[in-house]
Amino acid sequence: MTQNSRIFECGGLICPICGRELAQSGGSLVCAGRHTYDIARQGYVNLLPVQRKHSLAPGDTPEMLAARREFLNEGHYSAIRADVIAALDENCRHSDSVTICDVGCGEGYYTAGFLRHFPAARIIGADISKAAVRMASSRTRDISWITATASHLPVADEFADAVTAVFSLVCEEEFARILRPGGIVAEVTAGTSHLIELKRVIYDDLFEQHKRPKPPQGFLRETGCELKSFRMTLDNRQLRQLLLMTPHTLRVRPENRARLEVLPSLDLTVEYFVRILQKP
Numbered sequence: 547m548t549q550n551s552r553i554f555e556c557g558g559l560i561c562p563i564c565g566r567e568l569a570q571s572g573g574s575l576v577c578a579g580r581h582t583y584d585i586a587r588q589g590y591v592n593l594l595p596v597q598r599k600h601s602l603a604p605g606d607t608p609e610m611l612a613a614r615r616e617f618l619n620e621g622h623y624s625a626i627r628a629d630v631i632a633a634l635d636e637n638c639r640h641s642d643s644v645t646i647c648d649v650g651c652g653e654g655y656y657t658a659g660f661l662r663h664f665p666a667a668r669i670i671g672a673d674i675s676k677a678a679v680r681m682a683s684s685r686t687r688d689i690s691w692i693t694a695t696a697s698h699l700p701v702a703d704e705f706a707d708a709v710t711a712v713f714s715l716v717c718e719e720e721f722a723r724i725l726r727p728g729g730i731v732a733e734v735t736a737g738t739s740h741l742i743e744l745k746r747v748i749y750d751d752l753f754e755q756h757k758r759p760k761p762p763q764g765f766l767r768e769t770g771c772e773l774k775s776f777r778m779t780l781d782n783r784q785l786r787q788l789l790l791m792t793p794h795t796l797r798v799r800p801e802n803r804a805r806l807e808v809l810p811s812l813d814l815t816v817e818y819f820v821r822i823l824q825k826p
């Protein structure tokens with residue numbers, strides 16, 4: 547544990563077992579019920595109780611994460627990050643020290659970008675994958691990186707001005723619980739044509755399904771939804787990385803992967819919804 551791990555003194559986190567507030571004591575977070583969680587040397591805390599883990603190592607694998615880090619660091623999705631930041635700017639302008647919880651933060655590309663844009667913000671980056679938050683914590687120690695599940699966030703009621711979910715799971719009721727009234731969810735989901743050219747290469751029987759985010763269930767109300775798109779050309783190395791960082795890598799047949807691996811380059815569509823859900 548380093549001194550910089552004082553970020554956890556900022557509060558906002560609760561015990562995933564008994565729900566009481568967590569306070570930092572030396573190199574650990576402790577609740578009044580004496581449940582104790584060590585701050586790892588790398589600067590993250592595991593707040594995912596074993597009973598909420600559905601496999602030994604849930605979430606993205608280290609191989610997927612390494613590919614995502616390299617791909618995102620090259621800036622291919624910087625327009626998506628700029629769109630989420632613009633949505634946060636528009637909806638959280640009132641507050642100097644905005645509080646943000648990035649759920650399914652992965653290796654932290656978007657989360658760290660939020661902090662650069664809002665240097666006074668209090669930010670929690672949560673992901674079910676321990677490998678992800680470990681990697682994310684190498685981006686900055688000024689974010690509270692935690693291992694947690696989106697359906698049971700160890701975050702206090704009404705803590706957040708904004709919850710972000712970029713290509714990750716949205717749990718509406720739980721997100722509404724941690725949002726202050728008027729707070730927002732900024733959600734990014736894939737559009738119908740997202741990476742369609744890649745899918746045509748790797749799937750023989752592609753069913754081109756029309757995609758649109760599902761209407762909210764009543765805990766939040768939709769206040770905006772924009773479909774955005776851009777084109778990018780990737781070379782062979784970047785195409786392999788892209789495949790590796792997506793769940794397609796777990797589904798693709800070896801002969802179809804081989805088809806992609808010999809392509810010198812491919813023009814791709816990136817298409818996504820940026821949707822805003824607000825807590826009344």
Ligand SMILES: C[S@@+](CC[C@H](N)C(=O)[O-])C[C@H]1O[C@@H](n2cnc3c(N)ncnc32)[C@H](O)[C@@H]1O
Pocket residue numbers: 604605606614649650651652653654655656672673674675678694695696697711712713714715
């Ligand atoms: C497609 S990745 C997106 C990661 C990151 N937002 C990005 O776009 O680079 C989805 C992330 O959600 C995480 N994840 C999957 N199920 C989750 C859950 N139940 N709770 C929290 N995170 C989860 C995965 O480990 C993975 O890092």
